[in-house]
Amino acid sequence: MQFISLTLKRVGFGVVLLLIVLILNFFLMHLAPGDIADTIAIDAGGADEEMMDAIRKDYGLDLPIWEQLLKYLAKVAVLDLGYSFYYNISVTDLILERLPATLLLVISAQLLAITVGVVLGVIAARNPQGITSHFVTVLALVGYSAPVFWTGIMLIILFSSILPIFPIGGLMDVSIEREGFAKMLDILHHLVLPSITLASIFVALYSRLARASMLDVLGSDYVRTAKAKGLSEFLVVYKHALRNALLPVVTMAGMVFSGVISGAVLVETVFSWPGLGTLAVQAILARDTPTILGILFFSSFVVVVANLLTDMLYRIIDPRIRTSND
Amino acid sequence: MPDPILSIKNLTVVFKTRSGDVPVIDDVSFSIAPREILGIVGESGCGKTMTSLAIMRLMPEQGKITSGSIRLSGEDLVVASEARMCGLRGNEISMVFQEPMTALNPVFSVGEQIAEVLKTHQGLSNSEAREHAIELLESVKIPLPSQRANDYPHQLSGGMRQRVMIAIALACKPKVLIADEPTTALDVTVQAHIFELLHELRDQTGTSIILITHDMASVAEMAERVMVMYAGRKVEEGPVEEILKNPLHPYTQGLIRCVPHLKETISPERKDLHEIPGIVPPISHFGRNECLFAPRCCFVEDRCLNQRPLDSKRAAKHLTACWQENTNFEKVFA
Structure with missing residues (x-):
């Protein structure tokens, strides 16, 4: 209630x-x-x-x-x-037509970034002097400082030109008519490079954050209690420590969501991904004011919804927030 | 005396520091009988907590057991595998920590946290474990246990949380319970309740208790036998009444003098609180072949600075590590 x-x-x-x-x-x-x-x-x-x-x-x-x-x-x-x-x-029709492509890109990139970032962060925190920890630091630096469009172009050169395993761009292969599952697979195939590109900045962010927060939590009293209960190392880290260490990551995920959308504009342009980003660029070049305003409105709508979801998720993870503010 | 349930022999724990390896536990031996309550007393940094963490094999990474044995019903824990230790921790030996405010995980309900230890060691199902957890909450005298089980740690007071910690520690009826300053963070009235509870639970379950504290008054109230530690070494050991009545080591005498009402007679001359002059030696001095208390001792002589005093038996069960034969604090401190 x-x-x-x-x-x-x-x-x-x-x-x-x-x-x-x-x-x-x-x-x-x-x-x-x-x-x-x-x-x-x-x-x-x-x-x-x-x-x-x-x-x-x-x-x-x-x-x-x-x-x-x-x-x-x-x-x-x-x-x-x-x-x-x-x-x-x-x-409205124009935006609704383009929105799914953008949401697909943005959400898959965020999920990828959070998963990879947290896993790397946890591994690094369990052995702060180890090789993974240094690898995470370097990755964070490179990922965060490389411009998205550069990363995108480099990936295209590597995986579409030198080693042609992924398509150069677009949402799907328009030369062949596909239906159902085959169409889905084709879209996923096209999604790989753009989502990796967009995720690259945020992997850096999340892995550093998860590492710091995990280090903090691993030194806490309740982790010692969990060890003293006779729980295995795995349970101590992934059940008792991780759930607490995730809180700052969730907060960050909500905060950077707007950044993901603006990042998507560049990625969509590089990969000619038919989303809101490419639409925005074209609309600006064409001085199509109603479209620009519409896109602005929808982006803010998505950001507000994302923040709302973050808030809800936070409540599910942390019981202390659930019971306060009543 | 019956066979000890836990016996520690010549335990040495070395810490890697920038200035080299330092023995933070230096050749310490003691044992505890079934159902016995042993107090370990000393100032901060004297190795009390490290001793208990060594028994649990939960020492920080830079610490290492270099020699000695820790036998729990005959099994040496020093050489036990990590998997075996996981099976023993929380099951055969458990621990209650000093800080009830932070020792419970904030994101799980207290019922879940108690049930977890039952599921781990006794293989109970979720519902059985929950039922048993509620019984345990009742046994540590938490009112409305079935409702409290759904509460999160932040909804409970410090005393309540410490009761929950005790319920977790005693869930599997361990042979030994280590209570590391269980009441230091609590009100004095709550402290009395927790001690009473520990006594009762000991009588019910037959668990031996190691009570770690810096407070001689707590020892007097709780323990049957006491071991005094200083700078990683045992300096005195004996039955509580004997130690309180006739402390032999100058450090023990100092600790007793720090508590105002421990001796019933408060004469006009003994109305003031006393302190032990000086401070604990820096960790780099640990392990030197000398009496580490010597710089703070008023009986100090040459021998104390050149050679570490070994345990010597002064009465039937009374050991002390001091070169002096006749130390009488009344004379010196008066």
């Missing part, structure tokens, strides 16, 4: 946050010089003042700004994000 009311409260905060993002985006758009009328006029090769006014009236740009804002918000409330005249399709 308490869990539900708390969840509702968090959802409420999330909605308020999204509203603020929408309003900020709206005003940012208005701060930028030029509007749709200018773009249409340029595309048409020029227009007179009268025609410009007509276009502005068509798009509701002659109304007072607060009225425009209310109209915009009312439309967003029913998920109408406007119309992209570059793609000739409604922005």
Whole structure:
């Protein structure tokens, strides 16, 4: 019961946050010089003042700004994000078409990064002076300092050109029509390099964090108690220590989720992955304002949802948070 | 005296430090009979805790047992395999730690933490282990045990947590329970309850208890026999009444003088608290062939600085490691 009311409260905060993002985006758009009328006029090769006014009236740009804002918000409330005249399709449809590819990439990269990062971190913490520990340190440094697009290109050169085992880019092989399981396998095959590229930065982050937090936990009194109970080394490390050591990792995962999405823009561009990232780049180049705004809105939506999930997960792992804040 | 359940002979534990290997436990021998309560007393850093961790084979990585034996019902734990130790820990020998606030895992309920040890050593099923865990909570006098079993450590008070620790330690009815300063972090009233509980449980289960403490008053209350340690060495050992009445080692005498009401008679001259002047020697001095207490001792003579005093028997069960034949603190401290 308490869990539900708390969840509702968090959802409420999330909605308020999204509203603020929408309003900020709206005003940012208005701060930028030029509007749709200018773009249409340029595309048409020029227009007179009268025609410009007509276009502005068509798009509701002659109304007072607060009225425009209310109209915009009312439309967003029913998920109408406007119309992209570059793609000739409604922005909502456009985004929903591209969103699954981005979510697939972002989530698989995050899961990969967390799993690999935590495993490396734990191994390193169990033997802090050992070779794995040094390997993790070096990996962290390289992974974190190498730009994503560079890592991506290097992987393409290695595994698509020199050793051609993975496709260069794209979501699937469009030359062959595939259905069901075969199609899924093909998408997974295409997913390998982009998700490794995107995960590379975060593996570094998570492994360092997991190592530090695991070292801390392994020295704690309750780990000694677990040993004194006669539990095997494996149970002591993976049952008693790891669950406590995961808490900071979960927090970090929620915090960097927005970073993952912005990182995805670069990775999607390198691998021509048909997700929101490539869409954003194309929309910016085309000055397709409604699409850009729509993407901004959806990215913030995804970040808010991710944070909400992190919060819930945190509660499941740590009973101390479950019972406080009531 | 019946055959000892646990007997430690010439145990030496060496620590690797920057200034070389240092014996933090230096040739210590003692034993404990079934159902007996032995107190180990000394200041911080004298090797009490290290002795207990050595018995459990849970010493920090830089520590190593270099000689001696630890026999639990005849089996030498020094040479036992790690797998065998896992089978013994929590089952035949268990330990209660000093800090009840941090010694329990915060993310598991206390019922689970008790049940775990039963599942590990007795192969009980989940529901059997839970049922037994609730009985154990009841035996350590936790009210509403079936509800408390679902509580997490942060929902319990320090005294309650220490009771849970005791329940975990006694779950498999071990032969030996090592209680490392079990009440140091608790209120005095709670301390009395915990001691009472330990006494009762000893009577019920027949477990031998090693009580590690820095407080002579706790020893007087709990133990039947006492061993005093200083700088990794045993300096005196004997029955509690004997040691309290007739302490032979100047260090033991000092420890007793630190407790105001231990001796019933408080005369106007004995109203003040006393301290032992000086501090414990630095770890680099450990293992020298001299009496390590000499710099703080008022009976010091040449011999003390040149040769380590060995255990000498002064009465039937009373051993001390001191060169002096007649030390009488009343004379010196008065």
